[in-house]
Amino acid sequence: MKLLLSYLNVLFYYTIGLIISLKYLVLYCVQLCSGKSTNVDNSEENEEKPLYKDLKFDFHEEKLKINDQHIEVRFVSAGSPKNPLMLFVHGFPEFWYIWKHQMKEFSGDYWTVALDFNTNESKIADREFLVDCIKVMLDHFGRNRCILIGRDFGGSLVWSFLDKYPELVVKSVIINAPHPAVFKQELRKVSQLAKTSQQLFYLVPKLPEWYFSRNNLHKLDTLYKDAELSADEISAMKNYFKKNKFENIQNGLTTLRTNFIADTIFRDHSKVSTAETYPQVLTIYTKSNPHYNDSCFGHNFVKQALQVTEIQTKHGHYFQMNERSSKLLNKVIRDYFENPSKWETNWNEEDKTTSGNILKENFDEDDEKKENTVGEAFDKLIKISRSLHRKIKPALSKFLVHFM
Template sequence: MLARIQKNWKQGFIPTNNIQLHYVSQGEGPLMVMLHGFPEFWYSWRYQIPEFAQSYQVVAPDLRGYNDSEKPQEISAYAMTELVEDVKGIIEGFGNQKGILVGHDWGGAIAWHFAYAYPEMLEKLIIMNLPHPAEFSKGLKTPQQLLKSWYIFFFQLPFLPEWFLSGNDYSAIAAAFREMAIDQTAFTQKDIEAFKEAAAKRGALTAMINYYRCAFRDLLEVSNRNWGVLEIPTLMIWGEQDAALGKELTYGTKNYVKDLRVRYIPNCSHWVQQEQPELVNHYMREFLQETFA
């Protein structure tokens, strides 16, 4: 495995919601769960795990379908309700009733929905480069965001997306990181090979794409939902040069979160916690130390 587990890290499998999820963890103390996005796996948190393990028990799972986690075949297995229950099982499986939830991209989408489903299980919420579901739904009605989200519609096709992403030794996976990054030194060849290796595991690529196939079916429900106001203190970190998600998608978040902090990072892409890890870690630490009335 190219993504090496550091010797003082732990890894294992946790049963949750009738499947087994692989995870990497380090540290002791209050629980902090980190949820990665597409097309990643736990490795996208390699800069945050050791940083926050000094104060927390950090757990970074591979989401269902990714890397070494179990990979259900049915598209319906990747419904948001299932993904939320996976997280609930992780928190409970580590013997906690509450935790801090950190999510990027798809992990951020799951984190938003989890916060609405189980607010009593969260102390604080940290979201990176993924808008509130209601704001993303609104954004998809604009030509600007529709153009940026072309891949969502492409992923609805059978077989062709898998062929495209796996072709030429997963060159599209490599390009997603290298060409979207503003800092071209952010991803080493070792990093790229690690993401390619995870995507190449049997059944992983289809499972990863099935997130989009299933979510597409639920777009109307998300659009029509009456979203309330979250009471959970929330930090949103946003790389401003995100090629897939416009910064304007963040502006309406204040309508859905009572205690909200937003930190924009200029000259940074969608891969914010990997491209600007020191600044991301600083903003996270600052937020976690803040006391909310």
């Protein structure tokens, strides 16, 4: 009976995805009937060259093939390998470049390594294999523990890694990614179902690939609009995904389809997060996130205290790519690492699913803006004072000479 209900849920989500896809199908037909090409732009102009213009830190690129499975994981590192390891996992549609501001900030104190799962040469692996890939990377680096940070789908992978290998993580930061068990519960709400409409559209085969790739990857312009990226940054992101005729986009969508159904419908979450060694987790989310209800981040599914921080920013789901918002994010992460007593809360065995034990703080980037405004005003005042001093000094000197 339980299995039957699971399959009915799958049918329900696919049906919603098909309904949502109708408008894109109409768009495709209109473009076809108007005589416009429905083919995507496969040009590989400049490839990834623009990526490195704005990276103001030394970094190293490497690729690692895992377990002879033709799975090739690319990673970019910065900082000294002698320092503690800080490992980053990206989401979709993203790659290692999304962590550039964090790598620049923390590479002085940590060995920062950003994974790139978009370079797989074979069929995309499921979540369990990707989770094991992270462990293989730790073995490759000769590390038995790390600080693990993920966002979006990468954050979801981090949750799964913590459930399976909690002893390998010192601390973890998860950005805009609810625990899969919480997300499964929240999908029962109409409000969350509406916000998940884009993910449900991704369940439909082929059409999302076309939609993403059309009009010079215009979809990326829409996704990154709130982040207010520069033209060079947008171009760099697009050129990355144009490689290999958009194979990165296709692999990403295949991964999302496979894991959305496996995790949201069939995975049993009743036994997750029971290990005594479960690390502390800081969950960061943006207010009024277009993809998730705020309540997605208000549950405690871990043995240790879960800290939740809400960031007030106008730069949306991809806020960390914005330079100003990234400074705010880095400030929160560093405070979490360097002031542990501030974030400590007590675990209540009788209350594992409510927000009663969650330490919640609001960080508003407008506060930094106000501080900057005050600082700028002070600088202007100093400049005006110096200017007046230069103008008054000759007259004052003559006055003193005359009367003395």
